[in-house]
Amino acid sequence: MEDFSGFYKLSAEERLAKVKKSANLTDEEAAVLMDSGALKMDRADKMVENVIGAVHLPLGLATHFVVNGKAMVIPMAVEESSVIAAACKAAKQTLPDGFKAEADESIMIGQIQLTAVDDATKAVKNISLNRKEIMAIATQLMKPHERFGCGARDFQARILETPRGSMVIVDFYIAVGDAQGANMVNTVLEGVAPTLAKVTGAKVRLRIISNLAVKRRARASAVWKKDVIGEETVEGVLDASEFARNDVYRCATHNKGIMNGIDAVALATGNDWRSVEAGAHSYASLGQYHPLTHYYKNEKGDLVGSIELPLAVATVGPAMNTSPTAKIALKIMGVRSSRELAMAMACVGLANNFAALAALSTEGIQKGHMKLHARNIAIFAGADAEEAEKVAEIISAERNFDPEHAKEVLKRVRKG
Ligand code: MEV
Secondary structure, eight states, rough: OOOOOOOSOOHHHHHHHHHHHHHTTOHHHHHHHHTTTTHHHHHHHHHHHSSOOOOOOOEEEEEEEEETTTTEEEEEOOOTTTTHHHHHHHHHOOOOOOEEEEEEEOEEEEEEEEEESSOOHHHHHHHHHTHHHHHHHHHHGGGGGGGOOEEEEEEEEEEEEEEEEEEEEEEEEOOOTTTTTTHHEEEEEEHHHHHHHHHHOOOEEOOOOOOOOOSEEEEEEEOHHHHHHHHHHHHHHHHHHHHHOOOOHHHHHHHHHHHHHHHHHHEEEEOOOOHHHHHHHHHHHHHSOOOSEEEEEOOOOOOEEEEEEOOOOOOOSSHOOOSHHHHHHHHHHOOSSSSHHHHHHHHHHHHHHHHHHHHHHHTHHHHHHHHHHHHHHHTTTTHHHHHHHHHHHHHHHHOOOOOHHHHHHHHHHHHO
């Protein structure tokens, strides 16, 4: 792995040249990135309906990540400044050990809703009596995907009492390999539903995947040594974490900070970030809405952080094939499976959360934020990487972030 220290000091072109070398990108792949990953009209038109253009986001790289001993650079697509820098800083502070991570097998839950049930207990019993036939249909429908380790694993029927009467909900557990799984799961559900209707006499309503992917969770942890981050930060993060655990208003923002990182990787890799969001927040709501991360101080006084959440993300599928940059992003990361991707995303979520809590509980986030903001304004004013540092310093000291002022300052810097 290339040495990515000082990556942020390079120009965008130099960064691209570096990542081209380290990730073995082809000239064509580098050209796509150079063109800002431009999603051409004809391609966009094949992805969704009524296309009139495309929206672009900056794609950056989070550096300094070591996940289970493997060094990685992680692409992040996000419009908010500081998010990538925060992930890099937090990851650097875990070195040399980095993060430990793991992910479950990719099992998704699909739900069939049966309504107009005369006798719900009897309906559940009849489903159970016909288990073999139902599983055989599901297994058959998953046959084309079996060679990728996919398959219908099990199902379970339960009664749901509602103001509209008793319903029977049948939850299917389906292994979807490296795909997100919605198409596979929904196909199976629509395929088995008529048999469920036949054996229960009930009416079939919804047949759809659940985004609360509790059987597809990823976990990550890291140690931030007190000698590296300081005792004040250790205590600050613990206080901040307790605030989120005991106050839902804070907890929402706490989890938002986690999703800053996770969504950015989801976007960069062509994944459905809405399903990731739905999964994360519904998981956080199990029991009482709670933080997705957890912190404690170990016997040495170091801070140990961990995260757990459902991450139904894919390394194969339609979006990966149509998005011009998703495959390149996955290549840069060097992940070979959806589980590896989920693990990396969990690490980024934890890193972003730690960085936010560390900053918020000590000096606040505005200082770092305004520094980056000033640098962006300097670049917007026409400064190159070296000039930007000087211009940013001056406009920050003068507390004047007007782009016109930045242009004046740039002129002064150039005159020496
Ligand atoms: C801003 O995008 C994210 C933070 O608000 C997260 C947090 O408060 O923990 C800084």
